[in-house]
Amino acid sequence: xxxxxxxxxxxxREEVRTFFKDNVPPDTxxxxxxxxxxxxxxxxxxxxxxxxxxWGVSHWPKEYGGTGWTSxxxxxxxxxxxxxxxxxxxxxxxxMVGPVIYTFGNEAQKKQYLPRIANVDDWWCQGxxxxxxxxxxxxxxxxxxxxxxxxxxxxxxxxxxxxxHADMIFCLCRTDNNAKKQMGISFIxxxxxxxxxxxxxxxxxxxxxxxxxxxxxxxxVPVENLIGEENKGWDYAxxxxxxxxxxxxxxxxxxxxxxxxxxxxxxVESNGKPVLEDQGFREKLAACEIELKAxxxxxxxxxxxxxxxxxxxxxPASSVLKIKGSxxxxxxxxxxxxVIGPFAAPYDEHGDDGSNEAMDWxxxxxxxxxxxxxxxxxxxSNEIQRNIITKAVLGL
Amino acid sequence: xDFDLSEEQRLLKESVDGLLNDSYDFEARKKYRTEKGGWSxxxxxxxxxQGLLGLPxxxxxxxxxxxxxETAIVMEAMGKALVLEPYLATVVIAGGFLRHGxxxxxxxxxxxxxxxxxxxxxxxxxxxxxxxxLSDVATTAKKKGAGWVIxxxxxxxxxxxxxxxxxxxxxxxGARRDRNGIGAFLVPANAKGVGRKGYPTQDGLHAADxxxxxxxxxxxxxxxxxxxxxELIERVVDDARTxxxxxxxxxxxxxxxxxxxxxxxxxxxxVAIGTFQTLQHRAADMFVAVEQARSMSMFATMAADFDNAKxxxxxxxxxxxxxxxxxxxxxxxxxxxHGGIGMTQEAKIGHYFKRLTMIENTFGDxxxxxxxxxxxxxxx
Numbered sequence: 001x002x003x004x005x006x007x008x009x010x011x012x013r014e015e016v017r018t019f020f021k022d023n024v025p026p027d028t029x030x031x032x033x034x035x036x037x038x039x040x041x042x043x044x045x046x047x048x049x050x051x052x053x054x055w056g057v058s059h060w061p062k063e064y065g066g067t068g069w070t071s072x073x074x075x076x077x078x079x080x081x082x083x084x085x086x087x088x089x090x091x092x093x094x095x096m097v098g099p100v101i102y103t104f105g106n107e108a109q110k111k112q113y114l115p116r117i118a119n120v121d122d123w124w125c126q127g128x129x130x131x132x133x134x135x136x137x138x139x140x141x142x143x144x145x146x147x148x149x150x151x152x153x154x155x156x157x158x159x160x161x162x163x164x165h166a167d168m169i170f171c172l173c174r175t176d177n178n179a180k181k182q183m184g185i186s187f188i189x190x191x192x193x194x195x196x197x198x199x200x201x202x203x204x205x206x207x208x209x210x211x212x213x214x215x216x217x218x219x220x221v222p223v224e225n226l227i228g229e230e231n232k233g234w235d236y237a238x239x240x241x242x243x244x245x246x247x248x249x250x251x252x253x254x255x256x257x258x259x260x261x262x263x264x265x266x267x268v269e270s271n272g273k274p275v276l277e278d279q280g281f282r283e284k285l286a287a288c289e290i291e292l293k294a295x296x297x298x299x300x301x302x303x304x305x306x307x308x309x310x311x312x313x314x315x316p317a318s319s320v321l322k323i324k325g326s327x328x329x330x331x332x333x334x335x336x337x338x339v340i341g342p343f344a345a346p347y348d349e350h351g352d353d354g355s356n357e358a359m360d361w362x363x364x365x366x367x368x369x370x371x372x373x374x375x376x377x378x379x380x381s382n383e384i385q386r387n388i389i390t391k392a393v394l395g396l
Numbered sequence: 397x398d399f400d401l402s403e404e405q406r407l408l409k410e411s412v413d414g415l416l417n418d419s420y421d422f423e424a425r426k427k428y429r430t431e432k433g434g435w436s437x438x439x440x441x442x443x444x445x446q447g448l449l450g451l452p453x454x455x456x457x458x459x460x461x462x463x464x465x466e467t468a469i470v471m472e473a474m475g476k477a478l479v480l481e482p483y484l485a486t487v488v489i490a491g492g493f494l495r496h497g498x499x500x501x502x503x504x505x506x507x508x509x510x511x512x513x514x515x516x517x518x519x520x521x522x523x524x525x526x527x528x529x530l531s532d533v534a535t536t537a538k539k540k541g542a543g544w545v546i547x548x549x550x551x552x553x554x555x556x557x558x559x560x561x562x563x564x565x566x567x568x569x570g571a572r573r574d575r576n577g578i579g580a581f582l583v584p585a586n587a588k589g590v591g592r593k594g595y596p597t598q599d600g601l602h603a604a605d606x607x608x609x610x611x612x613x614x615x616x617x618x619x620x621x622x623x624x625x626x627e628l629i630e631r632v633v634d635d636a637r638t639x640x641x642x643x644x645x646x647x648x649x650x651x652x653x654x655x656x657x658x659x660x661x662x663x664x665x666x667v668a669i670g671t672f673q674t675l676q677h678r679a680a681d682m683f684v685a686v687e688q689a690r691s692m693s694m695f696a697t698m699a700a701d702f703d704n705a706k707x708x709x710x711x712x713x714x715x716x717x718x719x720x721x722x723x724x725x726x727x728x729x730x731x732x733x734h735g736g737i738g739m740t741q742e743a744k745i746g747h748y749f750k751r752l753t754m755i756e757n758t759f760g761d762x763x764x765x766x767x768x769x770x771x772x773x774x775x776x
Contacts, residue, residue: 001405001694001697002698003397005397283766289775292776293775294688295688301691317690393680396659
């Protein structure tokens, strides 16, 4: 047992940190620190810088543009990215559909899609959830009917993150109504500009527009857009969801937010002294830091295990990451709310793009708190995570 | 970055687990409790035979030169089996004083007896009003010739009833709560003026309240600097806290295992109660609590090698906070999920709950250590 990073790993951290310092556009960094949303341009600009460096799809196999880093290097890269902070690569392309395509797709699909994912020439979105199919995803109803060399797609997806920016969607569609619900699903990708697609925004409680409803009305999709085999889509979806086990803890995000809490708490006064000097508040902060340290160690256990024994058999501790990671992210947004106190109230009705000079960033604290309630709901709600532990770990 | 055990450490773990599997099931433990002093000399002899009592001592002192990881392996196994024998008091604490602060003569006089199992120790530290503050010492050690005369009262001294030698903290100068002026003294338990009132503890161990009335010891009794031993004491107590974290992880692991087993076998409404989601999710939360505790126990164990003493102490305090929170949740929910059976002395689970509960209140509870982490400026 050894807690220390190797000399090479420490040098790698320095290299990554320096690159972020020199290359993340300062305005992009500031907006992230302040909990604001970024424009499409701002995100794509940064991802192309990252891709030019060769780090856009770092965890992909080398033949498709990956870096060949060790699991510890990936961990360091993600932590530095989150702490800087800089926008994480677009998960829907880089972490989700990309690995499905290079694992299950044919050569033509790999050639067509992978380089464009890496350079974000296509912005991808995810068509999984439906109004009637949330945690019970396999009950989905969106239909893809084979007609000649086309699929005709009808149905509705929801919670489609940033679909308003998307060029492409990967979609779970029912291709066999008679099979058991998991068996009749296919994984199909198509152009968001296809005729018959309507995107309707969903405004979330923070006033933001991240998610959408997407409607399909007789959308025609060429059959060559099927990934892998017909009716095997559920297997690919499970592969996709199981792929990102360690990034989900977001330890770096919480570390960065804790720094911001301390900065703000040093400025805001209560009882004639900074909130940061209040014993009760300091103990809450320390309690959160201890939880985060425990999570970081749990994550490192999983990372070290993957580095040594491969990704084949997930370390049971990995199921802890989503639950604790989301809880701690939520705690940090609560602590920010506590620091700002009554000044959480003003609402910036011009949106959060920073154009309203009259409102400073503290107007984003409450929206960020409201918005972060999502983290224990998405990606398999924390209750679903407990079901996973129950079955996969405890054998109940 | 490595969380795996080395080959040697794995063998150690196998041998400790093997020994305790063979000689320490719940029924055997009941029997050991009734032996004189409340623990088994036979088991202690076996621990000595396997070299476990000599693990942390250097090879030149007759030991194996093992580190914090090896101690954690042993303590975790002992937590799983709810071992009653005074390993913590003798090997970890007294051994720690001798290793970190003992003179060559003190080592030669005391370490062989620990290693061969012929002698056990007890740490007489707690006082009526000291609570968790190691520098709050009212017991006095006054100079007499080359030696010392010790007067005072010590409480809940684990293994105090049986120990051959006590390690007593006493004030050589200064006011009751000064950091300076504290010494640690080796006192034969049968020395003139030592009074011991023994009793069992809630978790099945044995302790004693000890009075020291004009107890005379020689100059060689002081471990380290008799005027300034607090840092040594803090170091040793941090080792003990770290070892108890590992013990708690073992006890929590076993509590969870036993609870899951019960959920699978206990039937109500015609089905195993483990099919009820509300109970499944409680068990899942127990698993999360155990894993977070395990991570922090590893952190404290590895922190033993930190060069910076302050960072080391903060790491141990943070681990004790996490372990304290986790053990309370796991302990209480283990009883809840066992239902009425969990309330009985006959069932094993309650005994884990009681040991875990006592661990929380030993050498600083969760609130105490949270304040330590807070005062150190946090962890991030």
